[in-house]
Amino acid sequence: MYDIKAIYEAESVEDAVRLRLAHPEAQIIAGGSDVLVQIREGRRAGKELISIYGIDSLRGVCLDEEGSLRIGSLTSFSHITRDPLVQKHCAVLGEAVDQIGSPQIRNIGTIGGNTCNGVTSADSASTLHAWEAVVELTGIHGRRLVPIHDFYIKAGTVDIRAEEGEIETAILIPRKSYEDTFGHYIKYGMRNAMEIATLGCSVNVRLSKDKSTIERCRIAFGVAGPVPMRAPSAEAVANGQKPTRDLAEAFSLAVLEDINPRDSWRAAKNFRKHIAVEMAKRALTESVKRAGGELL
Amino acid sequence: MSAQYKMIRCNINGRDVEKMVDVRASLTDMLRNEYHLTSVKKGCEVGECGACTVLIDGETFNSCIYLAIWAEGKHIVTLEGLLGAEGELSDIQQAFIDETAIQCGFCTPGFILTAREILDADRMFTDDELRKLLSGHLCRCTGYENIFRAVKKAMYRRQGREIDF
Ligand SMILES: Cc1cc2nc3c(=O)[nH]c(=O)nc-3n(C[C@H](O)[C@H](O)[C@H](O)COP(=O)(O)OP(=O)(O)OC[C@H]3O[C@@H](n4cnc5c(N)ncnc54)[C@H](O)[C@@H]3O)c2cc1C
Ligand code: FES
Ligand code: FES
Numbered sequence: 444m445y446d447i448k449a450i451y452e453a454e455s456v457e458d459a460v461r462l463r464l465a466h467p468e469a470q471i472i473a474g475g476s477d478v479l480v481q482i483r484e485g486r487r488a489g490k491e492l493i494s495i496y497g498i499d500s501l502r503g504v505c506l507d508e509e510g511s512l513r514i515g516s517l518t519s520f521s522h523i524t525r526d527p528l529v530q531k532h533c534a535v536l537g538e539a540v541d542q543i544g545s546p547q548i549r550n551i552g553t554i555g556g557n558t559c560n561g562v563t564s565a566d567s568a569s570t571l572h573a574w575e576a577v578v579e580l581t582g583i584h585g586r587r588l589v590p591i592h593d594f595y596i597k598a599g600t601v602d603i604r605a606e607e608g609e610i611e612t613a614i615l616i617p618r619k620s621y622e623d624t625f626g627h628y629i630k631y632g633m634r635n636a637m638e639i640a641t642l643g644c645s646v647n648v649r650l651s652k653d654k655s656t657i658e659r660c661r662i663a664f665g666v667a668g669p670v671p672m673r674a675p676s677a678e679a680v681a682n683g684q685k686p687t688r689d690l691a692e693a694f695s696l697a698v699l700e701d702i703n704p705r706d707s708w709r710a711a712k713n714f715r716k717h718i719a720v721e722m723a724k725r726a727l728t729e730s731v732k733r734a735g736g737e738l739l
Numbered sequence: 740m741s742a743q744y745k746m747i748r749c750n751i752n753g754r755d756v757e758k759m760v761d762v763r764a765s766l767t768d769m770l771r772n773e774y775h776l777t778s779v780k781k782g783c784e785v786g787e788c789g790a791c792t793v794l795i796d797g798e799t800f801n802s803c804i805y806l807a808i809w810a811e812g813k814h815i816v817t818l819e820g821l822l823g824a825e826g827e828l829s830d831i832q833q834a835f836i837d838e839t840a841i842q843c844g845f846c847t848p849g850f851i852l853t854a855r856e857i858l859d860a861d862r863m864f865t866d867d868e869l870r871k872l873l874s875g876h877l878c879r880c881t882g883y884e885n886i887f888r889a890v891k892k893a894m895y896r897r898q899g900r901e902i903d904f
Pocket of ligand 3: 846
């Protein structure tokens with residue numbers, strides 16, 4: 444039995460917004476793989492909950508009118524990985540969330556929960572940053588779109604206006620962000636399953652038609668700071684350059700200008716910096732390969 | 740809080756059922772306490788060990804971190820549901836016995852349901868894929884090797900192929 448004060452079940456997005464306004468103290472529960480564990484630990488015990496798990500309209504992936512890849516907030520990780528549109532336009536996202544926890548966790552955990560928890564180690568977060576995803580929130584005033592970078596305010600806190608009844612309803616990846624773009628995600632952990640990332644690194648590139656130039660390179664990290672972050676200095680080194688081994692070297696060293704990892708029981712700051720450089724290099728090399736190019 | 744109850748209708752092991760359930764209950768609580776399906780084990784109760792695994796609409800879930808109220812309208816299968824009409828064991832259960840994949844048995848029901856999802860995918864998986872698919876379960880006795888062999892053997896049999904360990 445969970446220590447829950449009361450639970451309200453939303454049947455639609457409008458219903459969820461109404462319940463949020465009616466019960467300002469209540470917290471959203473989606474798949475519950477964070478929330479229920481925290482209730483067990485006592486951290487969230489005795490609270491009111493609004494369950495959005497039953498809102499089927501928030502499940503699934505499609506291309507919207509503008510051609511953005513639209514992932515409903517309640518879509519589970521396993522469904523994201525299996526989705527043909529994700530595989531076609533942003534395969535790396537499916538691969539990243541396929542490294543979460545275990546098969547059972549990937550069946551219950553949602554992309555909405557993985558972003559709204561504001562956690563830097565969330566396995567979808569670095570890829571969503573590297574692909575400049577947009578978070579769609581729906582509240583009493585309708586739809587609000589927030590770039591993923593601005594969505595994260597500080598560790599554990601994201602830009603959701605509970606007082607306006609908001610919930611996250613989708614993650615969007617704009618067409619200009621995914622077109623002709625190929626990426627790779629590396630999760631560094633002590634073991635392969637049931638492990639929170641010591642560091643996560645997601646890189647993607649768009650090459651020129653003749654594969655001779657990196658037109659656009661983006662890189663983001665999880666656990667390299669209190670919230671997931673891009674590494675703009677490294678991107679500047681790679682943009683517009685020829686994909687060479689020397690470039691990969693310079694690119695990977697430049698991440699040290701951007702990241703700010705900390706010491707924790709999981710790993711030391713210096714160790715995280717060390718693997719950040721190596722992961723950046725490997726992820727760039729693989730991204731270029733997937734884009735049809737080769738490091739010379 | 741004052742107890743809050745809700746009527747939950749679902750299908751468990753092929754039977755349509757309904758019961759008033761405390762809204763604070765996990766699915767593990769409901770299956771064990773209301774339906775006496777004690778193959779559903781309580782191990783960690785925080786989603787890490789897989790002892791409480793059940794199939795919901797054909798996918799594996801840790802029932803300990805699944806609210807009972809979410810079971811409304813769902814098709815749930817527990818280990819008890821794998822028994823044949825005459826009490827005969829399913830192929831995967833027999834494979835566990837043949838390969839000595841069971842010691843204390845606490846992890847076994849969960850493993851078998853995950854194996855069931857794997858077999859129902861009706862295709863061959865590589866050893867690495869199988870290991871990844873089985874990684875949501877902890878076993879403190881067997882060392883996993885025999886469990887792995889049992890699942891692999893059952894998969895080969897279903898595909899009509901000879902096993903080549
Ligand atoms: C055993 C185990 C292993 C795990 N391993 C990993 C791992 O390897 N990598 C990883 O990244 N995570 C891991 N997790 C954490 C967890 O599974 C993920 O963070 C998951 O994405 C949470 O999604 P959920 O739907 O279960 O969220 P919930 O627990 O329901 O919610 C999480 C938070 O987000 C809020 N929220 C959820 N959805 C919305 C919404 N639509 N609108 C507004 N607010 C919302 C909730 O209020 C809550 O604060 C693990 C968890 C467990 C139990
Ligand atoms: S008891 Fe549910 S995963 Fe351990
Ligand atoms: S047989 Fe004892 S825990 Fe697996």
